[in-house]
Amino acid sequence: MKNNKSKFSKYLVSGVAALALAAGAAGSASAAENGKFRVGIVTFLSGPAAGPFGVPSANAAKVLVEELNKGNLPAPYDKIGINGAEIEAVIIDEAGGATKQVEEYRNLVQRQKVDAVIGYVSSGDCLAIAPVAEELKTFTIAYDCGTPRLFADNPDAAYMFRTGLDASVDNIGAVRYLAATRPDVTRLAGIQQNYSWGQDSWADFTAAASVLMPEAEIVEEQFPKIYQGQYGAEISALSVKRPEIVHSSFWGGDMEALVLQANARGLLEDATGLLTCGEASFATYKDQAPNGMIIGARGPFGQFAPDNELNTWFEGVYQNAYDLEPVYPATKMAQAILGLKYAAENAGVADKEIPSAEQLAAAMKGATFESVSGTVEMARANGHQAMQGITYGEYHYEDGVASIKNAVSFDGECVTPPEGVAAADWIADGFPGAKCN
Amino acid sequence: MRLDKTEISLGLIALACVLFGFVSPGWLIFLLTIALAKALVVQGVVMQMRSGLVSFGQGLFYCIGGYTVGMGGQFFGIHDAIAALSLGMFVAIVVAMLLGLLLTRYREIFFAMLSLAFSMILFGILVKSQELGSTDGFNVHDWTLFGWAPEAGAGSQHTVFTMTVVSGLIVAVLIHRYTKAGIGVICEAVRENEVRVEYLGLSPRWLLYGNYVAAAAVSALGGGLTALATGHVDPEMAYWTTSGEFVFIALLGGLGHVAAPFIAAIVFSFVRTYAIEFVPHTWQMILGFTLLAVIIFLPKGLWSLVSREKTGERA
Numbered sequence: 001m002k003n004n005k006s007k008f009s010k011y012l013v014s015g016v017a018a019l020a021l022a023a024g025a026a027g028s029a030s031a032a033e034n035g036k037f038r039v040g041i042v043t044f045l046s047g048p049a050a051g052p053f054g055v056p057s058a059n060a061a062k063v064l065v066e067e068l069n070k071g072n073l074p075a076p077y078d079k080i081g082i083n084g085a086e087i088e089a090v091i092i093d094e095a096g097g098a099t100k101q102v103e104e105y106r107n108l109v110q111r112q113k114v115d116a117v118i119g120y121v122s123s124g125d126c127l128a129i130a131p132v133a134e135e136l137k138t139f140t141i142a143y144d145c146g147t148p149r150l151f152a153d154n155p156d157a158a159y160m161f162r163t164g165l166d167a168s169v170d171n172i173g174a175v176r177y178l179a180a181t182r183p184d185v186t187r188l189a190g191i192q193q194n195y196s197w198g199q200d201s202w203a204d205f206t207a208a209a210s211v212l213m214p215e216a217e218i219v220e221e222q223f224p225k226i227y228q229g230q231y232g233a234e235i236s237a238l239s240v241k242r243p244e245i246v247h248s249s250f251w252g253g254d255m256e257a258l259v260l261q262a263n264a265r266g267l268l269e270d271a272t273g274l275l276t277c278g279e280a281s282f283a284t285y286k287d288q289a290p291n292g293m294i295i296g297a298r299g300p301f302g303q304f305a306p307d308n309e310l311n312t313w314f315e316g317v318y319q320n321a322y323d324l325e326p327v328y329p330a331t332k333m334a335q336a337i338l339g340l341k342y343a344a345e346n347a348g349v350a351d352k353e354i355p356s357a358e359q360l361a362a363a364m365k366g367a368t369f370e371s372v373s374g375t376v377e378m379a380r381a382n383g384h385q386a387m388q389g390i391t392y393g394e395y396h397y398e399d400g401v402a403s404i405k406n407a408v409s410f411d412g413e414c415v416t417p418p419e420g421v422a423a424a425d426w427i428a429d430g431f432p433g434a435k436c437n
Numbered sequence: 438m439r440l441d442k443t444e445i446s447l448g449l450i451a452l453a454c455v456l457f458g459f460v461s462p463g464w465l466i467f468l469l470t471i472a473l474a475k476a477l478v479v480q481g482v483v484m485q486m487r488s489g490l491v492s493f494g495q496g497l498f499y500c501i502g503g504y505t506v507g508m509g510g511q512f513f514g515i516h517d518a519i520a521a522l523s524l525g526m527f528v529a530i531v532v533a534m535l536l537g538l539l540l541t542r543y544r545e546i547f548f549a550m551l552s553l554a555f556s557m558i559l560f561g562i563l564v565k566s567q568e569l570g571s572t573d574g575f576n577v578h579d580w581t582l583f584g585w586a587p588e589a590g591a592g593s594q595h596t597v598f599t600m601t602v603v604s605g606l607i608v609a610v611l612i613h614r615y616t617k618a619g620i621g622v623i624c625e626a627v628r629e630n631e632v633r634v635e636y637l638g639l640s641p642r643w644l645l646y647g648n649y650v651a652a653a654a655v656s657a658l659g660g661g662l663t664a665l666a667t668g669h670v671d672p673e674m675a676y677w678t679t680s681g682e683f684v685f686i687a688l689l690g691g692l693g694h695v696a697a698p699f700i701a702a703i704v705f706s707f708v709r710t711y712a713i714e715f716v717p718h719t720w721q722m723i724l725g726f727t728l729l730a731v732i733i734f735l736p737k738g739l740w741s742l743v744s745r746e747k748t749g750e751r752a
Contacts, residue, residue, distance in 0.1 A: 045718050092717050097673035098574060099663060100709075103464075103471055107710055110464035124573040128669035131576055135590045136463075147573055195564055196571035 036088040037081060037354055039065075039340065040108035042101070042119025043144075043333070045093040048227055052252035052280045053121045053144065053329040058091055060330035061118075063321045064314070064337050065089045072317075074309045076370060083344045084352040090114055094121060098128035105129055109138045115354055116140065118336045121329070123147035123196060126162075130154045139343070139360040143336035144329060146170070146298065147196070148423055151381035159361050163336045163376060163386045165299045165416075167197070168423035170249075170276040171204035172415045173390035174296060176436070178245060178274070179212045180408055187219045189243035189271070191234055191258065193250060194223040201249035201276060207427040219243050229257050235265050243271045251277040259289050268293060278395070279303050280327050282402060285395065293395045295404075300373040301335075302328030303404050304391040310338075311372040335371045339386075342369035377412065380419055387412040411437050444610050447696065451606040458598045463591060468706050470598045470666045473605045475686065476702035477659030480612055481652035482687040483698055487616070488648055489628030490544065494552030495683045497559055498529045498653040500675035502660025504563070505529075507577040507670040518580045518600065522661040529657030530650055537649040541642050544631075556675050563672035574671025577664045597666045604662060605699060608655055613695040624648065685724075689731055691738015701739055 041061045044054030065087045067073060071080035081087045090112050092104055101120075108114045116139040120126045126145035131154065133140040140160050142150065146167030151157060178185060188209055192198030202221065209216055220241040222234040235258075238246060246267065250258050255275060262268045268290045278295025279302045297304045303325070305311045314334055318326040326334075343364035347355035355363070366383030369376055379387040393407030414436035417426035426432070440448070458466050478499045485492050505525035509515035515524060536555055543551055564572055579586075580593075582600075587593040615621045626634050627641045634641050664670045673679060682705075690701025708727055712720035735741050 046721060090714075092713050093720060097676075097679070098669050098671050099471065099667045099674075102667045102669065103467060103706075104710070104713060106464040106467045107714070110462050112714070124669075124671045124673070127570075127573050127576065128667065128671070131578060131668050149570070149573065153576060196567075196573045199567055199571055 034088075035085060035352070035354075037083070037085040037116075037344070038088045038090060038112065038114040039082075039337075040105075040112065040114040040117040040119065041089050041091045041333075042094050042104070042108075042117065042125075043091075043329075044095055044121055045091070047095040048252055048254075049121055050095070052255075052327075054094065056280075056324075056327050056330040057121070057144070057333040059322055060318060060326060060333040061089055061091065061337060063317055064334050067317055068337075068341070074313050077310070077338060077341055079341075079345060082341050083347075083349065083355070085354055094119065094125060098122075098124050101125045102128050102132055105132055106136065109136045114138075116340055116357075116360065118143055118333070118340060120145050123150075123167075126150050127153065130157060130160045133160045134158060137357050139340075139357040139364075141336045141339060143332050144298075147200070151385055152422065155382075157381070157384055159357055161339070161361075161364050161378065161384045162381075163339045163371075163378075164332050165386065165388060165390065166380075166423070167200060167298075168204045168417070168427075169390055169415045170296060170298050171201055172208045172423070172427065172431075173392060173410055174205060174247065174274055174276055174294075175208040175212050176410050176415060177294065177296075177392035177408055178209075181406060182245070182272075183213075185213065185244045186216050187242060187244045188213075188216050188247065189218070189220040189222075189238050189241060189245070190247040191222040191224065191231070191238060191250070192248065193226040193254060195226050197251075198223065198226075198249050202247075204423060204427065205247050207424065211427060211430050227254060229254065231258050231261050232265075235262050235267050238262075239265065239267050239270070245274055246271045247274045247276075249276045251280060256281050256284065256288075259285065259293070263288060263290055274392075277328075280329060282327060282395070283324055285397065285402065287397050289395055289397070291394070291396045291398075294392055295395050296390065296392045297328035297331075299328070299332070299388050299390050300409070301331035302326060304328075304393065304407065304409075305331050305372055306374045308370075308372075308374060310370060314372045331372050335373055335376065338371050339364065339367075339369060339376065342367060379412070380416060382419075387416050390415050409437075411435060443613055443695070447606060447609050447613070450696075451602050454602045455599050458595055458602075463594060466594055466598050467666065468710060469703065470594070470601050471663060472702040472706040473601045473699060474659045474662040474666065475683070475706075476699045477605060477608055477662070478656040478683050479686045479690070479698040479702055480608060480695075481656035481659075482683045483690070483692055484612065484624075484648055484652045484655070485645075486687060487621075487628065487692055488624035488645055489631075490645065490649075491549045491684065492552045492652070493549040493677065493680050493684060494554070494556035495652070495656050496675045496677070496680035497552070497556035498533065498656035499660035499663070499679065499683070500556070500559055500563070500670075500672070501525060501529045501532060502657030502662075503664035503670040503674050504569075504660075505657070506580075506661040506664040507575060508569070510577060510580055511575060516579055516581050517584070518582050518596075518665055521580065522604075522658060522665075525657045525661040526654045529653040533650040533653030537646045537653075541645045541649060553677055553680065556680055557677060560672050560675040563675065570671070572672055574669055574673075576669050578668055580665060594666070597662065601662045601666070604658055608658070609695045609699070612655075616695065620644070685728060689728065689739055691735070691740040693737060693740035693744050697738060697740035704739065 043057045044050040118141045121144045123145045142162040273293040276296045279297035347359035347363040349355045391409040393404040502525035506521040509521040587596040690697035712723035
């Protein structure tokens with residue numbers, strides 16, 4: 001009996017201790033009102049997507065926040081911080097899956113009291129976050145994820161915005177580039193990672209090719225699993241079909257491995273590689289990628305960003321800080337932060353005042369703002385989705401210097417489905433209403 | 438029905454949790470909901486560990502539970518949370534009854550790897566199902582409770598939290614009774630010496646089979662509650678790292694008591710969320726060191742902090 005009693009009191013003590021701990025943790029959180037503009041930055045800091053996407057993005061965010069707080073940006077972003085308030089960035093890791101991201105998003109908003117969240121490379125994370133952003137009424141910018149379902153599944157989104165482009169644009173743009181520069185191509189092949197991204201990319205690419213390049217046939221498609229790393233069998237299967245173009249939506253380590261192995265096996269001598277995310281590894285290919293390989297940056301980002309004052313400035317500070325040129329994820333992160341700054345400074349609030357999520361959303365909806373990638377129009381999905389053009393070009397490496405040649409840009413209206421039309425339907429109908437330069 | 442002290446204290450703690458839910462901030466409720474839902478899956482792992490089997494594929498049933506709740510609402514018009522959760526448990530039981538026939542023939546690393554393999558098969562199937570959103574998964578929303586739709590936001594969050602606490606309490610009481618009953622004690626005997634149990638005239642295989650099926654049902658309940666709370670399911674739920682996390686939490690808590698997985702899951706969630714906040718680049722290392730420290734200093738898990746004195750008395 002004595003034993004039981006002491007056991008019981010122990011439970012009680014441990015239970016009370018646990019509650020006290022939790023309450024303490026809850027109490028410590030509410031001290032965030034310090035007049036600073038707190039921004040949650042979520043991107044991959046660990047795992048396979050960290051190297052190619054997450055780290056350049058986080059680096060871009062750090063350097064840009066630092067410079068913004070000093071007021072060093074060119075006009076129209078020369079105001080200190082965001083609307084005069086100093087920016088405090090809370091950077092967290094996107095690794096770990098959607099459930100964990102929802103948990104961390106709630107922590108950012110409710111515990112860390114951030115005023116806005118910018119983030120998400122993974123489409124699964126974007127889809128999971130979108131309803132939570134609406135529930136918590138928090139201004140959120142998806143800066144990189146590409147899924148067309150983001151606004152298709154959440155048509156009434158009020159607080160969720162995306163300053164990056166939809167993945168359909170990448171593949172429509174890729175086909176337009178082929179049609180413009182290599183109209184005689186007839187044999188297309190593809191190799192994609194076997195998950196949503198690869199499957200969707202290939203579906204859009206083949207559909208667009210059947211409309212814009214009716215003479216071309218798909219001679220081979222390969223779907224190795226993600227992070228496989230060894231593509232010997234797939235490269236052989238592609239080689240024997242003698243394709244002229246090998247399309248791939250690979251990214252990161254997989255893409256570098258594919259380029260290295262396909263180049264060594266001669267596949268990329270006989271066929272031209274077309275990598276929709278190819279620009280992310282621009283600095284690391286050196287002479288391991290063949291000259292003439294077509295690469296994209298998922299929009300006018302990274303190497304394809306225009307020569308405007310903002311971008312020249314951004315490239316300068318990024319290069320200064322990290323001794324590297326910014327790749328496209330870095331440019332996209334900068335674009336999202338500038339979008340947030342634009343929204344805050346046009347929300348109609350007094351200087352140094354932090355606008356509410358509703359004011360930010362109203363200012364961002366349908367806005368047109370200047371960015372490192374040129375002018376961004378929030379012209380799709382009821383003014384929540386950015387519309388921009390896309391550029392593809394060829395990778396060339398000579399005398400130790402990598403460069404882009406034969407770049408061709410397509411306007412936003414040329415590669416983006418009209419408002420309310422799904423990409424698949426637009427492609428199948430033959431791109432009605434497309435305005436190309 | 439006579440309740441023993443453990444059951445009464447579990448009930449009181451559950452009641453305290455529910456009341457605490459009304460005064461705590463949203464993020465904390467969410468964190469606790471997910472931690473407790475995961476603890477249910479961990480209970481499944483622990484049930485099998487007690488009989489000497491380590492399941493590295495408990496994510497299979499976690500995922501089945503989550504996807505059944507999601508698909509029930511999305512495709513079959515089952516919006517009632519209780520019906521969807523029960524359906525998830527039912528599907529998990531059916532799957533476990535089939536797989537259990539094969540799995541219970543294996544022990545040790547062979548069982549671990551085979552259970553992992555089945556979970557990865559489900560992952561592979563889901564990744565290839567584009568109708569289900571492939572790796573992106575899909576949202577779970579518009580659920581009701583006995584025809585009553587909790588208001589979005591704090592209302593539904595509290596409802597899921599309360600449901601999770603109540604489920605946790607029911608499962609904990611049932612498992613507590615099971616482990617104290619003769620059959621539960623035999624589980625430990627199976628772990629220690631299976632041949633002797635056979636000589637006692639019992640079939641370890643069917644014991645393990647029953648255990649496996651029951652663990653599947655409990656894990657599916659955890660998965661379903663996670664889906665309701667998160668509002669999203671994706672194939673990551675069946676991925677081996679998710680299953681690994683459950684084993685991690687099981688080791689953290691230890692096998693000493695039915696409350697251990699709950700405490701371990703909450704500690705794990707707190708360590709993780711603060712590690713992510715304070716050391717965003719090396720939070721995995723903090724988790725790793727935590728587990729290392731527990732293995733080295735508390736080989737029987739966190740629960741040995743509570744039960745150390747008691748075992749001393751017994752010895």
